[in-house]
Amino acid sequence: MNYSGILTQLIVGLSRTMILFIVSSGMSLILGVLRIPNVAHGSFYMIGAFLSYTIASFLGDVSYSFWFGIALAPIIVGLLGFFLERVFFSYLYEREHLMLLLLTFGLASVLGDLVKLIWGAEYRSMTTPVFLQGSSEFFGLPVPNYNLFLLFIGPAIAILLWFIFNKTKFGKIARAAAADKEMVSAVGVNVNLIFSLTFVLGCILAGLGGALVAPIVNISLGMDHSLIMEVFLIVIIGGLGNIWGAFLGSLIFGITQSFGILIWPQFGIIFPYLAVVIVLLIRPRGLLSSTW
Amino acid sequence: MLTVKDLYRDFKGFMAVNGANLEVTKGEIVAVIGPNGAGKTTLFNLITGHLKPTAGIVQFKGEDITGLAPYKICRKGISRSFQIVNIFSKLTVFENVQLALFSKYSKTFRMFSKASKYFIDETNSILEKLGLLEKKDLNSELLSHGDQKVLEIAIALASSPDLLILDEPTAGMAPRETERCIELIKKLSKEYGLTILFCEHDMKIVFNIADRIMVMVRGTTIIQGRPEEVRCNELVQKAYLGDIC
Amino acid sequence: MVKKSIILITIFTVLIVLPLIVPRFYVYLTSIILLTGLLATSLNIAIGYCGIYQFHHAIFYGLGGYGTALVITKTNLPYYIAFIVGPIVAVLFSLIIGLICMRLTKLYFGMLQISLGSLIWAVVYRWYSFTGGDDGIHGIPVPDFIADAKGNYYFTLFVVSISIFILYRIINSPFGKTIQGIRDNPIRTVSLGININVHKLIVLLIAGFFGGVAGMLFVVVDNAVFPDMMFWTYSLEILIMVLLGGMYTFWGPFIGAIIIVTLRTYLGSITQYWPMILGLILIFVIFFLPQGIYALIENFVKGKAHNADS
Numbered sequence: 001m002n003y004s005g006i007l008t009q010l011i012v013g014l015s016r017t018m019i020l021f022i023v024s025s026g027m028s029l030i031l032g033v034l035r036i037p038n039v040a041h042g043s044f045y046m047i048g049a050f051l052s053y054t055i056a057s058f059l060g061d062v063s064y065s066f067w068f069g070i071a072l073a074p075i076i077v078g079l080l081g082f083f084l085e086r087v088f089f090s091y092l093y094e095r096e097h098l099m100l101l102l103l104t105f106g107l108a109s110v111l112g113d114l115v116k117l118i119w120g121a122e123y124r125s126m127t128t129p130v131f132l133q134g135s136s137e138f139f140g141l142p143v144p145n146y147n148l149f150l151l152f153i154g155p156a157i158a159i160l161l162w163f164i165f166n167k168t169k170f171g172k173i174a175r176a177a178a179a180d181k182e183m184v185s186a187v188g189v190n191v192n193l194i195f196s197l198t199f200v201l202g203c204i205l206a207g208l209g210g211a212l213v214a215p216i217v218n219i220s221l222g223m224d225h226s227l228i229m230e231v232f233l234i235v236i237i238g239g240l241g242n243i244w245g246a247f248l249g250s251l252i253f254g255i256t257q258s259f260g261i262l263i264w265p266q267f268g269i270i271f272p273y274l275a276v277v278i279v280l281l282i283r284p285r286g287l288l289s290s291t292w
Numbered sequence: 293m294l295t296v297k298d299l300y301r302d303f304k305g306f307m308a309v310n311g312a313n314l315e316v317t318k319g320e321i322v323a324v325i326g327p328n329g330a331g332k333t334t335l336f337n338l339i340t341g342h343l344k345p346t347a348g349i350v351q352f353k354g355e356d357i358t359g360l361a362p363y364k365i366c367r368k369g370i371s372r373s374f375q376i377v378n379i380f381s382k383l384t385v386f387e388n389v390q391l392a393l394f395s396k397y398s399k400t401f402r403m404f405s406k407a408s409k410y411f412i413d414e415t416n417s418i419l420e421k422l423g424l425l426e427k428k429d430l431n432s433e434l435l436s437h438g439d440q441k442v443l444e445i446a447i448a449l450a451s452s453p454d455l456l457i458l459d460e461p462t463a464g465m466a467p468r469e470t471e472r473c474i475e476l477i478k479k480l481s482k483e484y485g486l487t488i489l490f491c492e493h494d495m496k497i498v499f500n501i502a503d504r505i506m507v508m509v510r511g512t513t514i515i516q517g518r519p520e521e522v523r524c525n526e527l528v529q530k531a532y533l534g535d536i537c
Numbered sequence: 538m539v540k541k542s543i544i545l546i547t548i549f550t551v552l553i554v555l556p557l558i559v560p561r562f563y564v565y566l567t568s569i570i571l572l573t574g575l576l577a578t579s580l581n582i583a584i585g586y587c588g589i590y591q592f593h594h595a596i597f598y599g600l601g602g603y604g605t606a607l608v609i610t611k612t613n614l615p616y617y618i619a620f621i622v623g624p625i626v627a628v629l630f631s632l633i634i635g636l637i638c639m640r641l642t643k644l645y646f647g648m649l650q651i652s653l654g655s656l657i658w659a660v661v662y663r664w665y666s667f668t669g670g671d672d673g674i675h676g677i678p679v680p681d682f683i684a685d686a687k688g689n690y691y692f693t694l695f696v697v698s699i700s701i702f703i704l705y706r707i708i709n710s711p712f713g714k715t716i717q718g719i720r721d722n723p724i725r726t727v728s729l730g731i732n733i734n735v736h737k738l739i740v741l742l743i744a745g746f747f748g749g750v751a752g753m754l755f756v757v758v759d760n761a762v763f764p765d766m767m768f769w770t771y772s773l774e775i776l777i778m779v780l781l782g783g784m785y786t787f788w789g790p791f792i793g794a795i796i797i798v799t800l801r802t803y804l805g806s807i808t809q810y811w812p813m814i815l816g817l818i819l820i821f822v823i824f825f826l827p828q829g830i831y832a833l834i835e836n837f838v839k840g841k842a843h844n845a846d847s
Contacts, residue, residue, distance in 0.1 A: 273653065383721065390714065403711075406709055
């Protein structure tokens with residue numbers, strides 16, 4: 001492969017990293033505020049992808065079907081998250097923390113099979129929307145339009161999240177609640193509502209990631225599992241509950257992974273793990289330590 | 293026995309301990325008092341190694357122990373209880389104290405002998421001292437709050453420390469429990485010759501049992517002296533005591 | 538106390554005569570239950586007794602299995618070396634993973650362990666030439682005296698009994714009490730002068746070793762290894778056994794293993810939705826049976842005794 005081929009490969013890899021970032025930022029939020037490493041997060045992502053496929057194929061080959069998928073799938077996933085949070089999680093906040101973690105394991109297992117029940121075990125694939133097909137020149141390199149679109153949307157989400165958590169009242173309260181739950185509820189804030197909203201926001205991000213990834217991968221069972229491992233790593237590298245940490249972590253993960261697969265196709269997946277180990281040796285609490 | 297010289301601790305720009313000085317000699321009961329947030333617990337954490345000081349020196353028996361790991365400091369003979377109840381909730385009362393003895397005699401790596409055969413007499417005698425003997429087979433999470441605090445002292449005592457540090461030993465106790473706890477501290481000092489350093493917000497207790505008192509305000513030591521001296525010191529009155537004198 | 542030992546002796550006697558009276562399939566099933574019971578008990582040492590979030594315990598089971606299988610199929614070394622190498626491989630990886638993960642706090646320990654475990658799984662899954670990839674390795678020969686169902690049953694019973702005995706001794710030793718102290722209150726243990734990291738690491742090694750022993754036994758009983766042994770859903774399954782049986786009890790996880798293995802054997806063959814059933818069981822246990830079945834039995838027995846007294 002020539003030099004520009006490698007660069008193109010890298011940019012494509014980087015654009016997929018943006019999807020990882022969007023999903024990881026959702027995980028990071030839930031982790032930062034609720035202190036749950038939500039194993040079911042991968043399931044929400046997978047459901048987002050399947051939903052977006054279903055919505056697109058329901059609407060048929062029209063130009064707006066993709067946008068409908070991108071808008072609706074995360075919302076439905078968010079509603080599902082809301083339902084689960086109210087029915088299950090909210091009863092466990094006062095209990096031993098381990099129970100909450102195990103619950104997310106259980107939910108991941110149930111949701112995975114529900115997807116199998118609803119969509120079946122076959123691969124699904126959907127096409128990229130017409131206006132995002134083809135490729136453009138990007139610094140002199142041919143890059144598929146859809147990947148350029150992803151490169152744009154990742155930072156946009158990052159800025160949006162930064163805005164929500166630094167400039168809005170909800171965000172400030174959520175950060176305070178993450179630091180000291182008792183204190184915040186003592187001043188009369190409904191902490192449960194904050195928890196619930198944060199959880200839903202996290203789920204929406206997972207669903208959005210799924211909807212965005214749908215056109216460029218085979219939508220299949222098991223995508224929940226491989227993703228959750230990656231997201232855990234990213235959140236650990238980046239520092240917990242930190243949006244920019246998730247961004248940085250995703251970049252490190254994406255770059256080491258794309259290079260790794262380029263160098264050693266069979267076992268390239270080892271490289272991101274090596275990166276994690278190195279980061280942890282230098283900074284046990286992650287690159288950007290949790291600010292909240 | 294314990295000397296703290298110009299100790300500082302900075303939490304991201306906030307000086308929690310800002311020039312603390314303390315002197316504890318053998319056999320004394322020394323109290324640290326000060327308004328809420330004066331840095332008493334932080335000071336204790338600095339002494340016992342749970343936090344590392346930004347600057348300053350902690351000396352124990354003439355040896356510099358500044359910034360050592362907590363378990364090393366413990367082995368040098370400083371033992372502490374905590375402000376919040378800090379026991380091993382799923383173990384029995386007996387096992388709680390016994391665990392401290394395992395550590396004291398370096399038996400924590402013994403894997404193939406029966407734990408229940410170790411240190412029965414020593415554990416019982418400590419429990420007896422503190423009046424917990426009848427409850428020894430109870431699961432410690434079932435004890436009353438007062439008993440749990442006493443159990444904490446029992447655990448601290450088990451490592452037969454030269455210096456016992458108690459962080460608000462009577463916090464959250466009912467009046468009768470408080471009385472019992474004060475008697476206990478006095479007894480430990482008189483009958484067993486323990487050196488005790490404690491902090492407390494209840495003035496009556498402090499002036500009742502302390503040989504010497506150190507006053508901390510906003511992280512800084514204002515004075516250390518005998519109760520009468522402290523009571524009548526102008527700075528202290530202004531900062532803290534109001535109109536007791 | 539006397540009662541307990543009577544129950545144990547009875548169970549042991551039944552286990553010894555069992556292969557003489559039941560069909561071969563049940564002998565095989567009991568072997569699997571025994572080794573899975575050991576697996577669950579070994580996990581409980583870490584998660585139940587020391588409070589370490591060992592979320593990917595199946596890795597050590599798998600490594601024990603693969604270690605044994607590879608020595609048998611790829612080398613000419615004697616069998617007993619293969620049986621030792623399996624658990625040793627598991628211990629080595631326990632050490633490496635433990636050293637890396639111990640740098641993190643509780644929660645993130647679990648997350649990183651899942652990730653690192655999945656990496657090992659992925660490597661095993663892809664390394665066709667060495668591990669047989671997703672097929673695994675089948676038809677692994679074992680010595681004649683443990684080759685038939687009865688033979689490997691008694692071998693399993695023997696190894697599991699010894700292992701369980703050792704684990705029981707460890708839990709009731711000063712070391713065992715110390716790790717329970719670390720679980721209940723790490724900060725307090727530190728100020729007692731206990732180096733908690735060293736203790737935790739040893740716990741991880743013990744858990745890894747006996748997980749590996751269980752994996753080795755699986756090779757003996759099933760003559761096969763495959764990547765699913767170390768897939769995360771299997772770790773979930775072991776966690777469920779521990780929780781279902783009773784996390785803070787010694788025998789609970791074994792009971793959990795009996796239930797889950799039996800259910801899997803019968804339900805797993807008629808439905809392809811076994812993970813969902815597992816998930817539902819887990820959710821049910823979390824909400825309605827957090828103390829586990831063992832505590833339930835214990836209370837029941839105590840209640841009976843109480844009624845009889847009065």
